[in-house]
Amino acid sequence: MVTVAKKNVDLNFQDVLPAVRGRYSFGTLLSGLTWFQVGGPAEVLYKPEDVSDLQYFLKNKPSDLSYFLLGAGSNVLVRDGGYDGVVIKLGRGFSEITVQDNELVVGAASLDRTVAMFAMQHGMSGVEFLVTIPGSIGGAVAMNAGCYEFEVKDVLSWVEIVDDQGMLHKLFPHELNMSYRKSVLPIGCVIVRAAFKVTEGDAVGIQHNIQRYLQLREESQPTKGRTGGSTFKNPDHAKAWELIDKAGCRGMEIGAAKMSDKHCNFMLNTGGATADELERLGELVRQKVKKISEKELEWEIIRIGRAA
Numbered sequence: 001m002v003t004v005a006k007k008n009v010d011l012n013f014q015d016v017l018p019a020v021r022g023r024y025s026f027g028t029l030l031s032g033l034t035w036f037q038v039g040g041p042a043e044v045l046y047k048p049e050d051v052s053d054l055q056y057f058l059k060n061k062p063s064d065l066s067y068f069l070l071g072a073g074s075n076v077l078v079r080d081g082g083y084d085g086v087v088i089k090l091g092r093g094f095s096e097i098t099v100q101d102n103e104l105v106v107g108a109a110s111l112d113r114t115v116a117m118f119a120m121q122h123g124m125s126g127v128e129f130l131v132t133i134p135g136s137i138g139g140a141v142a143m144n145a146g147c148y149e150f151e152v153k154d155v156l157s158w159v160e161i162v163d164d165q166g167m168l169h170k171l172f173p174h175e176l177n178m179s180y181r182k183s184v185l186p187i188g189c190v191i192v193r194a195a196f197k198v199t200e201g202d203a204v205g206i207q208h209n210i211q212r213y214l215q216l217r218e219e220s221q222p223t224k225g226r227t228g229g230s231t232f233k234n235p236d237h238a239k240a241w242e243l244i245d246k247a248g249c250r251g252m253e254i255g256a257a258k259m260s261d262k263h264c265n266f267m268l269n270t271g272g273a274t275a276d277e278l279e280r281l282g283e284l285v286r287q288k289v290k291k292i293s294e295k296e297l298e299w300e301i302i303r304i305g306r307a308a
């Protein structure tokens, strides 16, 4: 029986979930929705039709419902037992991209790469770095994603969020306390749109930047692997990959989980790994790094769900 997470364990989900226009599905495997391609099922997967449908859901959901917003799943490790509650996944109704004055206004489900390419095609500069980040705009804002010396916070104008009671708000970067791979968002909120500052640029220059970033990425990272990107954040005054390398963890394996040979802060599912193998490998790396350096590596990858 499908049940509401935590407290209402005897309630049937179908009886208590709001009658939305979007789609519910039950028991969908989340491995198909994450880059690692591991993880058990979501009790409920909810795909809202549009912003007002999402607002209706959040306003009328049971008050003790657990829910999680999954973007493109490029920074998430879902455990093998799956997620007890509702996983919300934004889709087509959240993917519009428009130009308004000097801002690119983007639905949260748009992929970072699509946004960078859109800007390039419209002769707009400022968001080229997004081309190599394989997530969605919602995930990019939530994680303050960045690379090649740019971060989302450098170019963000504002975001629109729906709070856990279904109310729509516009927030500005100073209200999000954005720092290295982190934004402080109201608990339970869903980012639905974001606007980025862009300037008119020279098409050749923009194209050149994009090509350069793509090439740099290809040279240094296993871009086609089943991975979650950087496993750990860089500690203050240190690089996670250097610590991992020094601790002898480059290429280390547990089952089919492996620390990449090419970029040793990337963890890989080399084929058939479980979330448990990946998580145990990450914890082992943390222990080994602590032993040689006294530094505590902090997971950058978001881990959700329960063990099998």
Ligand SMILES: Cc1cc2nc3c(=O)[nH]c(=O)nc-3n(C[C@H](O)[C@H](O)[C@H](O)COP(=O)(O)OP(=O)(O)OC[C@H]3O[C@@H](n4cnc5c(N)ncnc54)[C@H](O)[C@@H]3O)c2cc1C
Residues within 6 Å of the ligand: 035, 068, 069, 070, 071, 072, 073, 074, 075, 076, 090, 108, 132, 133, 134, 135, 136, 137, 138, 139, 140, 141, 142, 143, 144, 145, 146, 147, 181, 189, 190, 191, 192, 221, 222, 223, 227, 228, 229, 230, 302
């Ligand atoms: C090959 C590879 C390379 C990578 N390179 C980089 C890099 O260079 N720089 C970098 O910063 N990251 C990198 N990453 C990590 C990842 O791509 C980014 O963190 C990305 O921004 C995550 O976006 P996502 O849509 O996949 O979010 P998910 O992984 O699905 O979720 C990440 C977090 O964001 C939250 N979230 C997602 N969407 C929303 C929303 N609409 N509203 C509220 N919360 C939301 C989720 O709840 C979760 O907490 C890489 C990953 C891979 C696989």
